[in-house]
Amino acid sequence: MRSTAQAVKIAENVYWVGAIDWGIRDFHGYSTSRGSTYNAYLVLGDKNVLVDTVKAPFFDEMAARIASVLPPSGIDYIISNHAEMDHSGALPKTIELIGPEKVFCSKNGADALKRHFGPNLDLTVVKTGDKLDLGGKTISFIETKMLHWPDSMFSYLHEDRILFSQDAFGMHLATAKLFDDEIDSSIVEAEAEKYYANILMPYSDLVLKLLEQLPSLGLEFKMLATDHGPIWRGKGIPKIISLYGKWARQEASDRAIIIFDTMWGSTAKMAMSIADGVAAGGSDVKLLPLNSNHRSDIVTELLDSGAIALGSPTLNNNIFPTVADLLCYLKGFRPKNKIGAAFGSYGWSGEAIKLLDAAIKEMKVDAVSAPLSCKYVPSRDDLAKCFELGKTISQRLKNKKS
């Protein structure tokens, strides 16, 4: 085994044995500017269990961390909380290495894992309420269907009050520090919010339902051990649960984002005048030109905003490509409780503005006005209309807040 990686003890007979991906910068369209981790955990009782595995290329790192605690063949069970390949890619090699008695997963997990690795994979299906007695340690399973895949589930370690929560409460942050309170809190909160916005926002209603159900499960949490980024403990636990409630509710906010791209500066001028109007109305505003803002950062900004103004020039009778890319990404997030408007410049045909207006309405964003357009270059009158649109957006935001 060509790795010197070591396990890290997180509780008595519980170890982190995951992998750190320092170099990843693009996680299928999500900009992971601070890298990521793929967390796996080892729980030792009379029987020993590995909770989740890692992305396939990180198998050696995980295997070395396991071997620093016990020979891999000493593991009796594997739990697969989530079938997505960043946590199950190394599963076949891990099964080969360990030779476990059983591999536990949800019913949908069995379907997903067999479709990835073949029908002969030997899996034991568990459901909410099932318990695994390890002798000295007890694990319960809680299915969390569609948070964020059909197979997703949590595992709860009773004796140590640790919730292995797979993607939930996670973040893409490569770190050798294992706990949230060991890392700059502004970084941890920013990355947790970006992760929520880009992975969980479309399932916000289910998140709210789960948060409502949690107290009735009667579980206390000493750690939320996610599959990405640091483990939450102490004050971090109520903090992240409360933030999840806030993000899932997508509460009205007195803040607008103005997203646009531009060819020769005309749509940019319109964007700036709209922003000036929003600011003059007393609301917070942020300009997000697409030539310098990644789509996954824009979705994070959207989570915190009550209004979205989208601008595009018309290019070849269509929306500008960067704006079309963003729209395609945004539509899947089903944002809630937003107002908005479309704007843009054109030379002779002007289709982009109509397409943008239709897209905004399709996303169920409440349009505050007819779309604003200008021919070639915005006149003083055009910019005054943009300024007024900004003021209208601000007024509507304030009305919603009151």
Ligand code: FEO
């Ligand atoms: Fe981290 Fe849904 O996988």
